[in-house]
Amino acid sequence: MEVSNKQITLKNYVTGFPNESDFEVRITTIPLKVPETTQNAILVKNLYLSCDPYMRDRMSKLEGSYLDSFIPGSPLTGYGVSKVLDSTHPDFNKGDFIWGFTVGWEEYTLITATQSLFKIQHTEEVPLSYYTGILGMPGITAYAGFYEICSPKKGEKVFISAAAGAVGHLVGQFAKLFGCYVVGSVGSREKVDLLKNKFGFDEAFNYKEEEDLNSALKRYFPDGIDIYFENVGGKMLEAVLLNMTRHGRIAVCGMISEYNLEKPEGIQNLSCILTKQIRMEGFAVFDYFPQYAKFLEMILPHIKEGKIDYLEDIAQGLENGPAALVGLFSGRNLGKQLVVVAQD
């Protein structure tokens, strides 16, 4: 039985900021069964799609990257939550809910590369959509980045950029629970309020209202920054380097300010890495997937006990996916941006 399958495709490789017009809605058809000759595959109905900054890279023609480019004319792929409709894979059965990489930006996907999929132990206590965020890739990213890369100590001073984003607002809460002083930078007053009043950050500021980022950081960190959770790159990184303490750590999770530049500007002040013995380390979430079970053990009780707040920014309908995705790069989202394709 073939059914209609709405898809979001990339028209062509993108240069500079992506626009909604770089994407196209297309209707095709798909059989709702795994072909009999295809082993270890699943046919899924997609429920929630994750909009993530790293996807900007995949809109470019990549060479020698750990990521693959999107294929122009084909549907986007990424992280998502789906329901298994048919399976020839011993680990997945019809009716299972799964999350992971790589789900298509379409209603139904035949997944043959199943190595980065996780089966969801679904309960009523947490919504399935959380597996695009706090219980999925951004959650493990925040967890690995903060606990593994930042090597935090109680009482240390932590700065987070893009702090109202999917990862940033979790890192801040992890750091507060750990006993750190936490400041976040964001791009609007609304987000400043959110960090201070909802997520319990000690301080927050709107970088767009600061004439001089160095002075802003000195205001909130008179004794320096011990840990910087880096999501933006560029001028913010330059200012942070000047304000790091000796033996400070910079976890490089993203550099969203750089993604849309054709010719990125050079970064000043890198000699601070030497003079202050800073460790700066990039990391990729898939290296930490083996720790997913351990992560869930930590995070689920926090969610159930209300110790961690989580914010979703939900776009309804696949056709609104491109606007939601593009919005990440102008900072339009509050918390985790996701797209609802279907409720179940």
Add this chain to the structure above:
Amino acid sequence: MEVSNKQITLKNYVTGFPNESDFEVRITTIPLKVPETTQNAILVKNLYLSCDPYMRDRMSKLEGSYLDSFIPGSPLTGYGVSKVLDSTHPDFNKGDFIWGFTVGWEEYTLITATQSLFKIQHTEEVPLSYYTGILGMPGITAYAGFYEICSPKKGEKVFISAAAGAVGHLVGQFAKLFGCYVVGSVGSREKVDLLKNKFGFDEAFNYKEEEDLNSALKRYFPDGIDIYFENVGGKMLEAVLLNMTRHGRIAVCGMISEYNLEKPEGIQNLSCILTKQIRMEGFAVFDYFPQYAKFLEMILPHIKEGKIDYLEDIAQGLENGPAALVGLFSGRNLGKQLVVVAQD
């Protein structure tokens, strides 16, 4: 009894490249005894002075650095090897040889800050001057930087810049002994020969003869660089970032190309830290002084068995110190640059 004491002083803070004319020879006098009221001090006769790139920083007016500026009108200070003439310190006796920080650029120094001094167990097998280099600060720097910061694995591919310098030529030999593939960049053909024929590097190149550093690195590292021992910064760092492997490590020991710039250029390609999950870490040798005894245990047998070659570039006489020091920044030295003040 007062004796004459020749000194090298800094005339004034330096901007840009330092010149011999930034320094002055001055004759003063000094009593050869520690004043009776001064506890825990030693009066030393200086034998060998170490010329080190980090000293450039101290010629500038520093604020908020882990280093102190030199004081214009006062003698330079740094690492050196000296003989104790008088002592009120329980750990040091008349006749002891010491090395460490901070010895004056003068014939005799009264040292009251003795926390970074080491007593030398002198034997005929190794010259005392080695304690300005392979058995002193550059030696522990190479040791800590390679073994602790680079986390090397056998068979990994190692690139070293300023590889004929005091630290670089030791790192390369440590890496070869460890079972790595080792390539160095230097600034002359003579140094290329030295690395390949004396120090056993697998390959070496003269960066001044390369039109494109990226291509040069691709030639020697077709599968990428696992470990970069960073001594220079600037354009070389930019090219290295493009050629690092996933999970590569960059030990930042120096950035000599930046030291003399009034306004350093920004560094491109830093986003490779993210996309390739690179760890880039600055370190300072004094954090590793507690491991000095362990280091000596490793290095002394290597020297005695001829497994490690060590090269000294020796300037005779305190008055030739400024030229030797300034020469570091035009790459004039081959191996460890030191100044002989007296033989014993």
